[in-house]
Amino acid sequence: MYRRLLRRLEQIAPAHSMQPVPDAESVPGYRIAIVCVGIAFTLTGLYMGSEIGLEMGWRHGVHAAVAGSLILAVMSIPAAIVGARTRLSTYMIVRNVFGLHGSRVVNFVLALVLVGWYAVTAELFGRTCYLTVQQYFPNVPLSPHLYTVAASLLVTATTVFGFRALDRLSMLVAPLLVALTVFVACKSLGHASWTAIATKVGTDPDLGRGISAVVGGMIVNVVLMPDLTRYSRTAADCAMISVTGNGIANGVMLVLAMIPALAFAEQDPMKYMALLNLALVAFTILVLSTWSVNAVNLYSTGLVTATAFPAMGYGQVVIGCGIAGTLLALLGLADRFVDFLVLLGLIVPPIASVYLTDYFVLGRTDYRADCAAETNVSGIVSCAVGAAIGCILYLTRSSLTGVPTIESFVCAGGLYWGLEKIRAQGGRDRLWRRP
Numbered sequence: 001m002y003r004r005l006l007r008r009l010e011q012i013a014p015a016h017s018m019q020p021v022p023d024a025e026s027v028p029g030y031r032i033a034i035v036c037v038g039i040a041f042t043l044t045g046l047y048m049g050s051e052i053g054l055e056m057g058w059r060h061g062v063h064a065a066v067a068g069s070l071i072l073a074v075m076s077i078p079a080a081i082v083g084a085r086t087r088l089s090t091y092m093i094v095r096n097v098f099g100l101h102g103s104r105v106v107n108f109v110l111a112l113v114l115v116g117w118y119a120v121t122a123e124l125f126g127r128t129c130y131l132t133v134q135q136y137f138p139n140v141p142l143s144p145h146l147y148t149v150a151a152s153l154l155v156t157a158t159t160v161f162g163f164r165a166l167d168r169l170s171m172l173v174a175p176l177l178v179a180l181t182v183f184v185a186c187k188s189l190g191h192a193s194w195t196a197i198a199t200k201v202g203t204d205p206d207l208g209r210g211i212s213a214v215v216g217g218m219i220v221n222v223v224l225m226p227d228l229t230r231y232s233r234t235a236a237d238c239a240m241i242s243v244t245g246n247g248i249a250n251g252v253m254l255v256l257a258m259i260p261a262l263a264f265a266e267q268d269p270m271k272y273m274a275l276l277n278l279a280l281v282a283f284t285i286l287v288l289s290t291w292s293v294n295a296v297n298l299y300s301t302g303l304v305t306a307t308a309f310p311a312m313g314y315g316q317v318v319i320g321c322g323i324a325g326t327l328l329a330l331l332g333l334a335d336r337f338v339d340f341l342v343l344l345g346l347i348v349p350p351i352a353s354v355y356l357t358d359y360f361v362l363g364r365t366d367y368r369a370d371c372a373a374e375t376n377v378s379g380i381v382s383c384a385v386g387a388a389i390g391c392i393l394y395l396t397r398s399s400l401t402g403v404p405t406i407e408s409f410v411c412a413g414g415l416y417w418g419l420e421k422i423r424a425q426g427g428r429d430r431l432w433r434r435p
Helices: 002-012 029-040 043-086 090-098 100-136 144-159 163-188 194-198 207-223 225-229 235-264 269-275 279-306 314-329 333-347 349-361 377-396 404-425
Strands: none
Touching (some): 029 163, 029 235, 043 090, 043 100, 043 194, 043 207, 043 269, 043 279, 043 349, 043 404, 090 349, 090 377, 100 279, 100 314, 100 333, 100 349, 100 377, 144 279, 163 235, 207 235, 207 333, 207 404, 225 235, 235 269, 269 279, 279 314, 333 377, 349 404, 377 404
């Protein structure tokens, strides 16, 4: 019965994890943009803005939000275009660049990152539910972990239906959360003056760390943009999606989230919303939005992982990843939220850099769903070196740009270009990529 149900779900809403999305299933760009806006305006976005604001203060926090969002938008546009032109999932693009075995290494890293994001979101979700129930029913002796498990079950059930369910859910929820965030920010100004908020100084006003955290918070979405934009129709749609979602929406969300956090000196959104007498309304909207964004996290995790286990169906893989993420959430990953974001901003950009260099700089645009290559050592080495350089520059505080994420991205792409040029001159270029 269980396996029959999963097969039925996959027939209703195929994920196209191994094949190009048919043109007939493409959607208008604004609908994908709404999904991206929904990803930015979530509970994790509120927490991220609160932590950045309290840690860096208003002035440095806004600078980090604006600069980080600009970097994300610039990186996102070409990644989105690759997805729209090839109509392939991120995994299949990575497979064409890194080879069959090489892509398993890359996708193992992406799967770990995505499960980590899922776990962080699930833990924050469970914590929010717990605080809300405690406010209205203080005598209910339920652990926050129970709410985390229940939320994960809901998200997993949604995700097995694929992108279409996420599309409809985001269309409903995103406008509500945008309105709530704006309203809370405006109402917070009644508690603390604009001057008091604007002059707040953080505990660690390190601009490079702040920008790296902002980039790290959305960099996975940039790398995985093809998973969504393979449903889009034109390059103009891709630019609009990237600027709207990863640029404007992300930056605005972070800045708005800083205002109540600084006004109340409180990181937890539910606590300052309770002080504004908005707990119940906020809880309802945050539940729906977090449901949406964690379904996107699990959807991409399923696409990445399903290709590594071809004998298993998409639904089975999603359920397995959901269980793994839930277990990780119960271990308390969200307690090191900013550190987690900074790490993502250093190790994930090289993956995007390599496949963008391959597609746009080296001009290898003939990606195929039946690519049977084995390993592209140049790509793996370039990613590893780029990530290592970024981490070293961050730990030694010796970044030339002040943002180690930029160096990790540029170094990986530059090294990959050089290694591929050397290999091509020696007549050892990959046969299916020979110019």
